[in-house]
Amino acid sequence: MKKLCVIGAGTMGAGIAAQAANAGVPVLLLDIVRDPADRNAVAAGAIERLKKAEPAAFMSKAAAKLVEAGNIEDDLGRVAECDWVIEAIVEKIELKHALYEKLEAVRKPGTAISSNTSTIPLDRLIEGRSEAFARDFLITHFFNPPRYMRLLEIVAGPKSDPELVARVSDFADRAMGKSVVRAKDTPGFLANRVGTYWLQAAINAAFDLGVSVEDADAIGGKPMGVPKTGIFGLVDLVGIDLMPYLKASLTSTLPADDPYQAIAHDHPLILKMIADGYTGRKGKGGFYRINKEAGKVKEAINLSTGDYAKAKKPVSIPSAAQKDLRALISAPGVVGAYAWAVLGPTLAYAAGLIGEASDDILAIDTAMKLGYNWKYGPFELIDRIGVADFVARLQAEGREVPAILTTANGRPFYRVEEGVRQYLGADGEYHAIVRPEGVLLLEDIKAASKPLLKSASAALWDIGDGVVALEFTGKMNALDGEVMKLIEKAIPLVAEQYKALVVYNEGSNFSAGANLGLAIFAINIAAWGEVEKLVAGGQKAYKALKYAPFPVVSAPFGMALGGGCEICLNADAVQAHAETYIGLVECGVGLIPGWGGCGELMVRAAESPKAPKGPMPPVAKAFETISTATVAKSAANAKEIGYLRPSDGITMNRDRLLADAKARALSMVEGYAPPAPPVFRLPGASGKTALELAVKGFRARGLATPYDEVVADKLATVLTGGDADVVDTVTEEQLLALELREFMTLVRDSRTQARVEHMLTTGKPLRN
Template identity: 40%
Template sequence: NAGIEVWLLDLPSDGENVNSLSAKGLERLKDPDMPGLMSVEAEKLIRLGNTRDDFHQLEDCDWVAEAVVERLDIKQALYRQLNDVCKGTTIITSNTSTIPISLLTKGMPKKFCERFAITHFFNPVRFMRLLELVRGEFTREDVINTLDMFSETMLGKGVVSCSDTPGFLANRVGVFAIQCALYKAFKYKLSPTEADAFFGRPLGLPKTGVFGLYDLIGIDLMADVVKSLVSILPENDAFHKYSSPIEFMTAMIANGQTGNKNEKGFYKQAGDERQVIDLSNGNYGTHERLKTPLLEEAEKNGISVILNDKSPYGLYIWDVVSETLCYAASLVPEVTEDLTKIDDAMKLGYNWIKGPFELLDEIGIEYFVKRLKNDGRDVPEFLLKGLNNKFYNNSKSGLSSLSPDGSLKPIIRSNGVLRFSEVRQTLKAKNSNESASWFEYEDAAIVEFHSKANALDSGSLDMISDAISESEKMGLRGVVIHNDFQHFSCGVSLWSVRNCFEKNDFDSLDAFLIYFQNTMLQMRNSKL
């Protein structure tokens, strides 16, 4: 997709097509439901081969990324082959998420270790922006810098540098949050519908929630992920509280109810009807979207609305959120000294709108710590450092974050890398409404949508049109329409269209469509 020629090697197969395994890999990339390739031209840059007949093709490669089965003996045997075949400047990386780099390179020559790193991509790779980059004891600085810059600028990844610790960052926090939400749902006797309604959009998380996410990933696969983390995390890690198999789910796996891949899990489709499982007896019933005033208010006014609610829903979310945020805070400074890496990992790898520490700033650190103490719970030391400050602070010199020693450290990104979600906090909008805003930054206008699903309505068009008109008057270099959220835009707001139909107000619908076309023409004809 980056316009660079690659080899795709897999094991050789018996029969006429020895490259059938790599060919199947290419076919998966062409899946119309989840296309891994952006164009026909990208497909032409992939050469298929096998590790028996085509291994010599790797001798001139600049980067070899290994993604074989998670078995140390197989990986090390491959590395010995790569060490013998590849040129001395070839960078070699592993996509492992469970094996420490110290074990991967054990017994390998120091020269090999100097050009070896872990590049942990998140699936599906085309759509998930996170790349966790892990260096070993001997990995050269120029190797890390090359991988970082290439992945950010050529592959469009958000690179998070991680220490060589179990689970790295995203899965360490993300799987903890999922497991905690799962266990607490059973504790509070919530249905999958109820739990997913609250552990989702109202918190700025994907709408799948916890049970829907389990179905998406695969209930059996998630069980394996949990087992893997159990085997590598320290014995005193809080994750172990939520790692034991749940009997109900063990029975589901035995029954083949493993999620979307088997078309039945916590949810299933029966004809035109979506059904949900009853956690008390295992039977399926009609799934109806949960609608409550609490949900509606939370989507408008934020997470604090739910946290202040004393119903089982509010208590459930407090339990899950407080446990997850405390767990994230406990990783500073032992796992990372930079809280922004944890926030980046969750936003880029798990599609959270806000990271754990951004959520803590929104909730209020003083409120959060006071409630923990009232509950008789331990408070992570790093949370106490934030009592007299926020985790993120804005000043004339830019955005800074709280360090483990309580001081503020400027947030500095790699050369050529800009996160507008951070820059925005240092800017004042030139114009704004409920649907969109626009800002001036480095002699350019930046338009950002913030309607539901970033849908285009009249308010969105107002900001686009105003940004273009004002930029032309101010002599700005151009207008950039951008955001750092889960979706760029789902398109024209169907809610607005539906509202016109329900009111039988087709004049307003016509007016909106004309306005939309005129705004697109304004964009096309602008001299910017």
């Protein structure tokens, strides 16, 4: 796929174009002509909005330059330049038919044509088109926002060319980072079919049982593995006005006996909210709103009266029910009643789709986890309840038991047999879960083996071909002394028996950095020796990795902050997931990087081909990045900032990250030699004065707080070499000693301690 065309520059079309550009592919974005004087205005305006979007649509400035604006009247013939044309116009069949007729006349044979529709069957879309057009046509249903939502549902028709479908799927997977799920040509496909039922059932239950929106979101959120938005918070996020649209689409296309038809009814309060402009976050508010007149107070709507009041603390959920789904649906009072009213019908509905909307449970579970960010898919949730218990409760209430549940006959839907993860098929047999070529998951390795080494916060795994993976296992993958001890034990083991090491895990984030909770405990009892031991131990462990006699590749994803960033900086190479948000954020909590981050960032700044010569430019660049706690918004942005080298790799698909990192490590084995320790030529006192002047300027403009100035002073001391003169050189060991000294000075300051406490309590930085 060397060039794509997206037709329709609305929210979805523009977002799809941006993600294709993030893959490094030129994109032609077309829309109608509204202004004869500026015929490309619609598409050009969409591109400008993409550049300003938050969260960002483009991963880098370079990607933004790959999208070209055009219009359907003048530029449709240019689809002949493209390998894949994605139609994302309004959901009106007559408009799509008219466009396809024009496309058929200008496209080159073999060009993939797909629709982003989620409501119109494929056979209706290709009515009147030639056999050749039908062979090259399919549905590619992206989820909004296309950059961040990993799910892509692909629907192929009986006439679709399997090779073309495979080509589109492979590009979407490897280049665009999508997890492709093959769906049948049924209404709503998979994720929206189950997701719309779930939301409708949850909203109905709240009205019927008199459950407040706050209680509904607390019960139907985290305890069920649903994002913290819960039910009503999610509807606010996607737009309340979308609900009637989805309902109308499904009720008009689903058979009359589908269970969704029985629950799909409007609530007068919700219709009134939409009419009054209360459509959620994009409107005046929704089920929740921020009352600015009352001082930015969060309010929630009363489902009985329609009145808003200050959002109340939700119902208390028993501790057992917060982690055990059986305990949740059996809890007394409103907690258990509401949990079952949501889960019982929803999971039964998903089970009833096997054979109709999907041939297996894997597709539905994947669709809900990636399309709605559920932690567990419907069948994984049934396993957590217990298949026999779930069926017994359905039967006790006189509900129909779906065929797949009868087939299971009390057996779990997933199991591990002889180290192989398996799922229960509709045929009643267990089948191995087969990963796509090039996908390697640590969860599969862990199911089939035991760790080589293990501590309370880390583990070491043999991932094959002489490569091991270092996994963080603490909360938020925070780093502590246990991680450092395991690193020290791992190095001689790997050096003796293996070829290379990859730093990787499959948590929600790579690492949130050092364990602040442990640090504040030590601070509160004035155990300064323990704090210093932790910092010095991290320096020793990270440098031991850097100079180990084998290649070390870090594979970050999600948040890689503080110490999580520093372990990447100390690796021989980085293979980062595209959605990596990496940064040295220590200044935000009143500290400075303590595990080698200062020196490593200066090394990268000095290596940059654009860097001016002399000792000051790398120091100034590192100072600006660290003092402002800059966090990259993507792996590509991390290269622009300097956290990653130009040679570091980027993997678009999260599931391919470990395999890519392993391959990168193996490619470095032959002839490997550890790097030579850097020697820094630093500007000394004169350089520090220049940095201090810059900080004073920020302080005068209100961009830095009084304590920011103090922290920046300590950072400047390290980066400029302490008391060194401009002609002096500083070794890596000397720079680490400076880091440790200034870190310990700051950690003893009550203002730093206040920042750490505030971050742990609120999750937000304290601006003292």
